[in-house]
Amino acid sequence: VMWKLFVVLFLVGCGMVPRLPGHDFLGARYINSPLGEGCAPDSDPLIRFDAFDCTTFVETVMANDDIETLNQIRYKDGQIGFLNRNHFIESDWLVNNSDRVQNVSADYAQTKIRSVIIDKRSWFKKVHNIDTDFKSVAVELEYIPYEFAKDLNIEKTMILLFLTCNADFRDKIGTDLAVVHMGLIMPNGVLRHASSERGAVVDVPFEEYVNARKKNKNNLGIALVEIK
Numbered sequence: 001v002m003w004k005l006f007v008v009l010f011l012v013g014c015g016m017v018p019r020l021p022g023h024d025f026l027g028a029r030y031i032n033s034p035l036g037e038g039c040a041p042d043s044d045p046l047i048r049f050d051a052f053d054c055t056t057f058v059e060t061v062m063a064n065d066d067i068e069t070l071n072q073i074r075y076k077d078g079q080i081g082f083l084n085r086n087h088f089i090e091s092d093w094l095v096n097n098s099d100r101v102q103n104v105s106a107d108y109a110q111t112k113i114r115s116v117i118i119d120k121r122s123w124f125k126k127v128h129n130i131d132t133d134f135k136s137v138a139v140e141l142e143y144i145p146y147e148f149a150k151d152l153n154i155e156k157t158m159i160l161l162f163l164t165c166n167a168d169f170r171d172k173i174g175t176d177l178a179v180v181h182m183g184l185i186m187p188n189g190v191l192r193h194a195s196s197e198r199g200a201v202v203d204v205p206f207e208e209y210v211n212a213r214k215k216n217k218n219n220l221g222i223a224l225v226e227i228k
Contacts, residue, residue: 021157022061022184022192028052028201030194035074041128043084046071054182055089057194057201060157061184062100062227073097083124083132089161089179091118091137094225101159103141104226109148114141114220116161119175126174141178145221146214150207152224159225160185160193160206166218185224 030052036042047067052060063070072078073083076096086092094101106112120134142150143163162181169177183193191206213219 004152013125020184020186020188020190020192021058022201025049025052025057025061025201026192026203028057030154030196030199030201032196037080037085040043041130046080051126052194052201053196054194055093058182058184062159073100079092083130087123088120088177088183090116090139090141090177091120094141100228101225102228103223105142105144105222105224108152108154108224111142111146111148112221114143114165114178115139116141116176116178118177119170122174124174139178143221143223146210146219149210149222154185154189155187157187157227158185159183159227160175160191161223161225162213163220163223164218165220179223 007223028049029051030053032053033042033056034044034051034053035046035056036044037042038046047060047065047070049060049065052075055173059070059073063073071080073086075081076085086096094103116139117136118139119136121132121136124130124132124134132215142159160183161179163178164180166177166180169175173213181193183191185191185206189206190203191209192203194201210222
């Protein structure tokens, strides 16, 4: 797999194949939660191109670097506000962007269902000390277990979600959680993502990354999300 990555990067550098989405951001710094509303409680900017976390990298690529489109992706109905942000991939992001994306995992491999309760009210209080009236939401997320996530025939760039089942989340952040990381899976078998471990936006062989993640018993598998 590694030699394929080197060949693709060489051809891209020579201008022999088109650059895949997010190429211009390779090497940009990883920063946890680099974007905000430009005012309290999160005064980070609405858009930036020098630093990303895993979600803002995918969102910025999807928006084609356009701030108006980015705001539509990041906020429910495009209404900018901390409480209105799509904080949770499972219950907010996928639902509010259903006109842009769809989970197509079942089209590629055998799947299972990860059931999760997202308690936004508890999360806002525990993590941000903000009182809200959000109701808990039950979500069923279809995913491909790691045992079946081999030899996937990926012919176009898609969003890749990484799922876990870790009982410690509720105590730490006030809610259960399913999706803990995301990136872009390329037709050449490369995962392009903002990596906290590497401290930057990087390309890594998909199979190599999957093999590393599945060593942790809490890690369940991946979901393939098509960009419409």
